[in-house]
Amino acid sequence: MRADARRNVDALLRAAATVFDRLGVEAPMRTIAAEAGVGVGTLYRHFPQRSDLVKAIMQREVDNCVVAAATLGGSEPPGAALAEWVQRLVDLASTKRGLGPALHSGDPAYQALPNYVLGQLTPALRGLLDAAAAVGEIRADVDARALLLAAMRLAAPASDGDVDEARRMVALLIDGLRFQASALAKAPPG
């Protein structure tokens, strides 16, 4: 790969992050190219679709979340680790302001990104869920992928700056898991 190409890819990613934060994911491609100091042709060559740009920007954040799951899982009680990690999803949403609409727009152009995010985060969450379920802190019959999608939806308001409300609602969702665990403990099946 040529040196100028690598430089431009870098500049484009930096520019896109800035512009998306300022104008949202639907910001004009021309604006991103201008911010990066390149022509639109260069932008389209490296990122044929808008979602490619969004994917690249999010990749690092998602990876950070995955390692955080392992860290928390090794240093906290399973229930607490789960509760804390899910709060990190709220941070992710608030950091990458304006990217949420793209994920949930239903536009086929954005199908690739949610799949990547889910593919990375679902196993991380499943590990935390299994650990908490093994010690009876939560119910054991909830699909990790479904819960992840739900939590990310609840984290969306963080993009509007209302981080606290998102935190409360995500915590409420986890409380839902705990309620069923205690209900089953009080009235065991059979």
Next chain:
Amino acid sequence: MRADARRNVDALLRAAATVFDRLGVEAPMRTIAAEAGVGVGTLYRHFPQRSDLVKAIMQREVDNCVVAAATLGGSEPPGAALAEWVQRLVDLASTKRGLGPALHSGDPAYQALPNYVLGQLTPALRGLLDAAAAVGEIRADVDARALLLAAMRLAAPASDGDVDEARRMVALLIDGLRFQASALAKAPPG
């Protein structure tokens, strides 16, 4: 108001509902005008903003939800009424496929619609919450508006046809309210 104007407003609303369902809320204005058999000028005169169209289409559905809250509240135990009514929000989301992205897009043009929807549905939900809290079935410290927003976010996947998953997650959220109620009963403050 002139007769032809009234006819065209009607045709436009019918056409917009059809086209939004087929192509999503971002469907071209030209397409809606063509479907209604009128010029774009007529469309813009009656509905200067896209959100005006969306608002008018949704109004009836929202009103139906409000009367349902009163009906359920009068015929079911408070906790059950709450749980059932929140499931109606899932129906609303699945019926008006493709309109969710507009509500959550953050685009200022759509600010009016969420405000209307929330303004109508929040008091309805608050009534159900108060009744359930009064008999100790749920915790009493959750803001109705915040819970409504959260439930609507969870109901969003219904637009993609996955209604069952949405139902499970919304139910989980309500279980969260019940968990805190039972936790407080077991360990009273003081």
Next chain:
DNA sequence: TTGATAAACGGAACAACGTTCCGTATAAAT
């Protein structure tokens, strides 16, 4: 260092869409 070559660049150009504007048509009232 220089010349050849493949890779990458820039931005003009075209298409699609949102939105406005105004000449024309028509419903309603006299």
Next chain:
DNA sequence: ATTTATACGGAACGTTGTTCCGTTTATCAA
């Protein structure tokens, strides 16, 4: 029937997405 206010239609303009190709430039071999 005439008048007039109201509404209509669609051409026209600005913006944005996307493509295409003539030009520039990094890389490497001689």
